[in-house]
Amino acid sequence: MGLVIKTKNKYIDLSERGLCIKERPKIPTPKMRMEKINVNGRDGTLTIKDSFEDIEIKVELNIMEDDVKKVIRSFKNIIFDTTEISFSDDDKFFYKVKNVEIDDIENEVDFYGSFLVNFVCDPYIYQKDTFEYKTVANNIVIQGYKSMPLIKITPSSxxxxxxxxxxxxxxxxxxxxxxxxxxxxxxxxxxxxxxxxRNVTGEFFELGTGEHKLNLKTNISKFEIQTREGWL
Structure with a gap:
């Protein structure tokens, strides 16, 4: 299994750069932010659900190359620009990266080194093929937990x-x-x-799991959508 990162619109399989995953990392389940309010005369608390917190994916990487220092320098030059990560055994999905932290690098001998990389990510794992446009006319089906779509409309005039x-x-x-x-x-x-x-009236759309009714009312010859679905 390898780790693939996206940086500056380029995908890089780190195993091809001499960096291998020691073992598949544990993927934490995102935690819901909640506000708890004590109300006089009410048993327990009034709980208001808000949104999900970011998750941290910690990946331990090994370097098995003749020139460890050269690999480390090359790796550091690209890793801090990472915007997405995915794993080769689950390559239809990816995580959006917000921040990258690298622990101290252990270099006991010239041909071996290891270190831990912490990727701070969105709470969702995203399905890659939902970032491609699909033409729809009636219903929009969402299989993931949440969709903040990108819509492309071709007007008829x-x-x-x-x-x-x-x-x-x-x-x-x-x-x-x-x-x-x-x-x-x-x-x-x-x-x-x-x-x-400034020419828009109405609110943006957030779609949950299930089927959503689309009605094309006026002046639309083609309606395309990237559902960009996130899963928990």
Whole structure:
């Protein structure tokens, strides 16, 4: 099993760089943030669920090369730019990396070294193929726990009002150019890389597990979506 990292839009299998995983790391289950409020006259507490905390994935790597120091220098140059990690035995999914921490490197002999890398990640593991566009016209099916989709709309004509609903929740865009991109994660709406958020009425979409009803109301010739599904 190998560790694959993404850095600067490039995927690197660390086993090809002389870095091997000592053993598969334990993947922690994310913890829910909760606010507990004591209420007079009420047994127990009033609990308000908020969101999930980040997780830490600790990977111990071994270096088995003739020139350990050269491998270490090369590794450090790329590891701190890591934005995603995945494991070769589960390569259809990946974790989004927020921060990287490296422990002291043990180098007992010239041809062997080991160290621990701590990846601070989003609480979700993401399904790779849901980051590809799929054309839909009726229903959107989410299999993961949560989806903050990226939507691409091709209007049937320019300069006209675009509108659609998901589960009855409507978004309307006063369009002047096409296509239109709606990034629900970053809360951006843009066309030709220019923000058109000022032309938007409605809220961004967060979709949970299950089927969601899509209704294309006006001026849409093609509706594409990256569901970008996260699993716990």
């Amino acid at each position: 320019t300069g006209s009002l675009v509108s659609f609903t998901i589960d009855g929740k409507q978004m309307t865009i006063n369009n002047s150019t096409n296509p239109i991109y709606i990034d629900c994660s970053l809360m951006r709406v843009y066309s030709d890389t220019q923000s058109i958020l």
